[in-house]
Amino acid sequence: xxxxxxxxxxxxxxxxxxxxxxxxxxxxxxxxxxxxxxxxxxxxxxxxxxxxxxxxxxxxxxxxxxxxxxxxxxxxxxxxxxxxxxxxxxxxxxxxxxxxxxxxxxxxxxxxxxxxxxxxxxxxxxxxxxxxxxxxxxxxxxxxxxxxxxxxxxxxxxxxxxxxxxxxxxxxxxxxxxxxxxxxxxxxxxxxxxxxxxxxxxxxxxxxxxxxxxxxxx
Numbered sequence: 001x002x003x004x005x006x007x008x009x010x011x012x013x014x015x016x017x018x019x020x021x022x023x024x025x026x027x028x029x030x031x032x033x034x035x036x037x038x039x040x041x042x043x044x045x046x047x048x049x050x051x052x053x054x055x056x057x058x059x060x061x062x063x064x065x066x067x068x069x070x071x072x073x074x075x076x077x078x079x080x081x082x083x084x085x086x087x088x089x090x091x092x093x094x095x096x097x098x099x100x101x102x103x104x105x106x107x108x109x110x111x112x113x114x115x116x117x118x119x120x121x122x123x124x125x126x127x128x129x130x131x132x133x134x135x136x137x138x139x140x141x142x143x144x145x146x147x148x149x150x151x152x153x154x155x156x157x158x159x160x161x162x163x164x165x166x167x168x169x170x171x172x173x174x175x176x177x178x179x180x181x182x183x184x185x186x187x188x189x190x191x192x193x194x195x196x197x198x199x200x201x202x203x204x205x206x207x208x209x210x211x212x213x214x215x216x217x218x
Contacts (some may be wrong), residue, residue, distance in 0.1 A: 037066045048072065053080055054101055077109055084119050093127040143198055147205045149179075157183050157196055175202060 044059030053076050060069045060076075080102045087099045103123065106116035138154040141147075153159045166178040183196040191214075198209035 037063045041066050041069065044069070044072070048076070054098055054105070057105065077106065077112060080106060081112055081115060084123075088119065088123050088126050091126065091130050093123070093130060099123060143205055143209045145205050145208055149200045149203050149205070152181060152198075152200070152205070177201065178206070 040059050040063045044056050044063070047053075047056035047059060057073060057076055060073045063069050064073070084099065084102050084106070087097060087102075092099055100120075100123070103116050103120045106112040107120070109116075135154050138151055139156060141155050143152055143155045143157055147155070160181045161184045162182050164180045164182070166172065166176075166180075169177055169179075179200040181198050181200060183194075184192060185194040185196075187193045193214055195212045195214070196209065197212075199206045
């Protein structure tokens with residue numbers, strides 16, 4: 001029969017072996033999680049260098065408690081709050097700018113919520129005024145190659161008489177999809193006087209618009 005000392009040693013050995021087996025199961029996920037945090041944090045830093053504040057914030061939010069992520073986020077909020085007024089002044093409403101995305105981000109931050117609301121109202125007013133000015137310019141502008149499709153109906157040609165799509169349009173790839181715009185003008189007797197036409201591809205006028213005159217005998 002073993003002594004108490006031998007039994008104690010056996011217990012210690014069993015516990016030690018158990019820890020050796022269990023420890024990797026506990027430690028491995030922790031190490032993996034820390035490595036993932038560092039990876040995400042580094043992605044945020046890279047986005048911040050570009051700078052792409054929207055992407056940087058997305059990553060920092062995922063690791064908000066890692067290192068100085070929260071300080072980085074606060075610095076981004078501050079920078080965005082300075083950028084928005086400049087973007088409104090420069091009329092950066094179109095072309096995929098981040099203006100309204102920035103305003104949405106700031107509106108979710110209590111510190112900037114009121115300021116974001118005021119800047120959003122200013123942006124909407126400025127954009128409306130800009131739209132009126134742009135439409136006024138378009139109304140005396142003849143369609144040209146490269147004009148955005150959305151602006152065609154506001155050009156000096158007005159709304160088209162008809163818009164036809166290329167055969168099997170929906171089954172074609174984006175770069176092969178073509179629309180045909182046509183304007184048919186008639187005289188007081190209903191005779192065709194002028195036919196204007198243009199093609200649209202990938203959201204813009206493709207090629208030079210055409211104008212054909214038809215002369216009728218009286």
